[in-house]
Amino acid sequence: MLLTDMEPIVKRFYDGVAKGEYWGRKCVECGAIEFPPHLGCNACGCGHTEWVQLSGHGTLESFVVPGIQNDKPYLKAVEPYGYGKVKLDEGPEYTFVIFCGKKKVVKRLQERLYKDHEVIGVHAKPIERVTPLKPGSDQTVTWSELCFELDEVAEA
């Protein structure tokens, strides 16, 4: 392994999110996509994947409502939200923050999802995060947190 054989996968992912690009890694054997990207394939256990750009669109597969124990003020400042499993249109699944537009949407969302079996579309909605270099420091790092938003919020 030489320096030229390596690249920081995690950095390319976050650099992509900041530009509105969503990069995953596709398995060269089974075709499954790792998103967020990793080096190996967790679907079939193959050690070789290659870059693939994704749409940033998917469907909501699960949803939980935060309470004070698992609330994040910086998320609430954007708009009412919850946490849920997203299945990207290209196949991979992961858990993300889901922005919902209005509080009443949050309250009804589980019923729509689990009882009415409604197909609920979501799209990427990155938010900017600024983190001090160390506690109390004026120097910061700025990065983009990949969150999702219900399609109906953007359509409204």
Next chain:
Amino acid sequence: MVKLGKQARSVSIVGVGCTPFKNFEDHPETKGMSEGDAFGYAALEAIEDAGLAPRDIQYFYHGAANPFMIGDSLTPNMQVADWFGVRGLGSVHHSEACCTGYVALQEAVQAVASGTYDIVLSGAVDLAASLPVVNAPGCFRRDFPLEEMLPSIPMVYDRAYGRPLDSAFGISFDNWINKYRWEYDLSAEDIDAALNGMSKSLRRDAVLNPLAFYESDFDDAAKANGLEDADAFLSSMFNPKVTQYLRVTGFETKCDGAAALVVMPTEMAVARGYDHQPIDVLGTGAAAFEGATPDNEYMGTKEGARQVYELTGVSPDEIDLLFVNDFFLAGDIVAAEEVGYIPRGEAWQYARDGRCGFDGDKPINTHGGRCNFGHAHGASGVADIVEAVRQMRGTAGAAQMPNVPRTTFLRGFGGGQNIRCQILRTHE
């Protein structure tokens, strides 16, 4: 798919020890206790219980969930050996957050099953109710306020994605019980009644155990707050919901504690002729899914249980007693069904109706579990095993199950999230 191989030789637990799980700083008997003291007490009790002396131990494992932060230590195994008379003995430290105590058993069993050692001690300690005074001797501890504890919790989650994307922490508490609720078309009130019923059983069991953190039950809490009874207290503003489903009583009570066990080949244990029956460790199923992996607790429990049932040939209907790491209380309900201990779709009713206490027909966590016995993070898994062994010997005290259990299943869990599924059986 992982298929476990048989151990090269059978291994049994022959000694157990456990300190009280309290805030040591709150009790004059334990104020000023260091990690070395606590590990030493638990280790020496386990060694004596095994009819041995420290000189008989050939290797030991040391577990702690977060030694850097709450133990001011990077090399804790090196720092406890002298405390129980094994200076110079080979040892290793391991740290799997709240799964540490179950890994402690698995590793010790493997060390003996392989033939490398005959007599191994495995213990864990966490003084989780307080913080060390850095650069002062180990007897000086200080408060551990929530604002200092909360930032450390996300460190169990993946720093690349799970943590910065807020994926893991947000869903960990509720995602399996939420799935369960909708799968069986239950209301939020049904889940609340189930969790509160479970809390009552667990607290009653804990109060009967002199090692447990709590010494009073929820009826006492009700009286102290001018309410009629435990049910009124549990569903009151004094016990608010802090996630979608979990109330304050649905979360761990962090405390200080240490626990230890001694294992040896079953053949040696039988030859030594103990007056208590050796407890055979039939096997350990293992899985680990990072916290942001969808349905991680469910998938890990399912895989760990599959492995250990396949290895041992034990059927779920042979399980007499279940332990579940329940620092999120809902785990008791969903895991009990996933490992086949309670029929699918019914565990919420068992919990609600008080059938999971030590004298119920499906006992779970007979010492009270993480929310009521107390949670000394890495040490708690070993404390579960200590309680299981005492129940199986018929020496569990006031909360002894009326029918002494022969087969126990432990669903270990922790560290964002590591799973161990272990089956113990009384040697006959």
